[in-house]
Amino acid sequence: MASHRRPKQPGQTRVTVLTATAAAAVALSAQSASADPLPDPGKKGAQAQVDRLYEEATQATEKYNGAKETAGKLEKEVKDLQETAARKQSSLNGLRNQVGSIAAAQYRSGGLDPSVQLLLSSDPDGFLDKASAMDRLSAQQVAALQQYESQQRGLQQQRREATEKLQDLQSVRKGLGDRKKEIQGKLAQAQKLLNTLTAEERARIAEKEERANRSSERVQLGNEASASQRAAAAFSAAKGRVGLPYVWGASGPNSFDCSGLTSWAFNQAGVSIPRTSQAQANVGTRINSLSALKPGDLIIMRTDLSHVGFYAGNGQILHAPKPGAQVRYESIARSGMPFMWGVRI
Template sequence: MASHRRPKKPSRTRVTVLTTAAAAAVALSANAANAAPSEKLSKDQVKSKVDELYQQAEQATEKLDGAKEKQHKLQKEISTIQDNVARGQQDLNALRDGLGSMATAQYRSGGIDPSVQLFLSSNPDDYLDKASTLDQLSSQQVESLQKVQDKQRELAQQRAEATEKLKDLAATRAELGKKKDEVKGKLAEAQRILNTLTAKEKAKLAEEQERASRSSTARVDLGDTPAASNRAAAAFRAAQSQINKPYSYGTAGMATFDCSGLTSWAYGQANVSIPRTSEAQAQLGPHLSMSQLQVGDLVFFYGDLHHVGLYAGNGQVLHAPHTGAVVRYEAMGNMPFQFGVRV
């Protein structure tokens, strides 16, 4: 007679193993089906990707420059506050010494006034708020206690301000580290892509870059556009003296520059202080159209204003372009112009 026993169910562990194996097999087969064979990028494709990464690195560089400037400003403000607190503490000690001398004199003449004795053992705020105590103090004592109270409040406010600025400084330093890592990451990725080129392709790309730099300085026609002002002319001449200096992120001369480093340095040579970052420089004055530009005006590019240069005349900008390039002239039509600003 045939057996009607049900087949034994597989164990939970066996089901789990089989299910996992099946899922892995499906995933592997899907990956194999979707994986496209790796294709070597052409030289032009590499250049396009690298240029994009350089733009991203410059965006991060402007944020890095901003964090550096903020850090420097906070450090100066904190130092000033700490100096003020130190001097204020000396003044407070002198005021307290004066009260102590007053108490000593009172004791020698027949005992310390109860209100002064009370003050010397506690906080003057507790007594100045009580009318009964004020009645017991001489006008000189009231004035001395009021000065102590005012100085204590001033010092407390300054210490609280310093504490907040120290917190801000710590956050700024953390941001600085992140932006440095971001810039380095973009440049490392650009280098990795460049390394996929053959030696011959790399040499050709370098030759093209060198040719672009030479042609921009040797044959550029700046026309006869006048300078916006004497200081704009002086800033432009200073920038011209740095032609062929290499771009390097986060620097503002004398050996290397980034874009806003060049413009801020150039105006500094004309004894005009302007902010360090392109975004801040863009806020210096009304916006100018292309037709309104004169030599030495600041000119800004890209929607987020992460690139800046000096107008050179005849549709040319003098700027520090990006990593791998040098300070040079370039046609403004090569970048998305936004507006100009006259300093």
Template sequence: MASHRRPKQPGQRFTGVLTVTAAAAVAMSTQSASADPLPDPNKKGVQAQIDRLYESATQATEKYNGAKEKAEGLQKQVKVFQEEAARKQGELNGLRERLGTVAAGQYRSGGLDPSLQLLLSQDPDSYLERAAALDRVGDRQSALLTEFLSRQRSLQQQRREATAKLRDLDSTRQELGRRKTEIQGKLREAQRLLNTLTARERARIAAEEDRANRAGARVELGDETGASPRAAAAFSAAQSRVGLPYVWGATGPNSFDCSGLTSWAFRQAGISLPRTSQAQAGAGTRINSLGDLRPGDLIIMRTDLSHVGFYAGNGQILHSPKPGAQVRYESIARSGMPFMWGVRIG
């Protein structure tokens, strides 16, 4: 039976993380727990509301991650389109200079061909699209003009595509801002609800979360065989992150959200996964039964596929579960999230 201990991590890695423990510590520093009244039975649902807000925030985080991944992809596409447009503009300028040289020679010899005159004075499309017009110029001029028109049309198409991608990028960035505001609003509301509790109640919540983190840093995983060498390498990388904090939108190496942990771990094994849990749900071979999972397989949780972790063996999931928590092992049965299916990578 294998035993896994939480690795020792520098304290500064936890800076800036919204944790229930920190909130409780602040509350207890300003109010004596011994002075608290008895727990108010009307507040027993506050913890459930906070948990729902944290769950909702993690779901919104996956949508934020998807929008961010899309924005990054669009930014790369826009750059390619703009660079290609610049290259084509350079080629077009070169052709224009060659046509200008031909026109200058004709002018000096006593006349300027009508087709070149039109080209140099206005948009030649309407003129050049009529094949009959090309019999007014020689073969060399005809080929040059035809190439110019083709390059001009290609450049115009490139610019239209770049403009469309820029509009899409702007829309996606606006969505990113909305998702970020949504997540921050849910976390603020969770903190507000937490502040309505007494110091004693906050201390109890903090103690429970601390126990969960400590218990999740050391578990018996059994001796099940890994799913594949690469999955085993990714799982090992994730194990090295036990004890590090959940931060929405984080992809490591010192903080993670759920899909941030799995995508980071597989990168260490040389495999690129999609960024979101929903996309990771379709990234490999689906395993429908919990009994068929092997250590290193991905576990997809919740009906909207908004949570992902690693199957760790012995009925355990290794994951970054929620705000205020750390990367930890947890019983799948007691995680509070329905299992949808597993995914085998590699």
């Protein structure tokens, strides 16, 4: 089997391996997101608590990513509704001038038709029901009044929809802020716990991470082909990001959370997939067996579907695992996260 070697990043120096302590501090000022194995129930002390906090932070990150994606869609919908309302208002202003001309003509000819009076009032709804009052208007005038009333209704509806979307957007933005505070709070707790460790304990944690990164450089992937050209192209893009840091909420090109890596990689292949691991779990074709996976297939992990990576071949996953880690290859069996299913795109 072929041995994987980390590709050289163009124009970049080699990413220095972060210690767990330093990475946690960086995560507070930058942005990080996605998956840490469940701590062994038998483990005790600060390290087990740090593991738990990191996992909770990565799970909260996927919810943050989902809310951010929703906010982006709502912002576009609000903008579109407001632009449509502005166009309708402009058109309505022109029709109002026509209605004014009708009113002026009728006034000069002996009085203002009651239907026109009603239309020009603050509540023109129902003016067409006044059929008996329409006999003094020409067919062309009636058509102009009908068009005016129809567009006025449309404008009111457009403005109501925009107001409702704005309220939804405000609610989602508040949720984003709350989720961000939650993530930063958990990372701050983890940092505080790491600060209670001795220098020897911190060095041991850093060495564990460094071993994982070194193992990633020597991983044996085999030569199995991807199931599709799209998956092969996305997987190739992700392989080029090995060694870059995990950062919550990041989607490349120089830092990633778990779903940020997979969505970025597929985007490089010209394929748009959802931003979050939960949404990515429900696209493409589901593959229920690990043995049926091909390199470039997505791997959905954890019962809440809060982690995702690429199947890399030979039982390995390529992913952005957790705060303090780098994009790397790891054994699926040793990840500590239950495999749910694969997704083929």
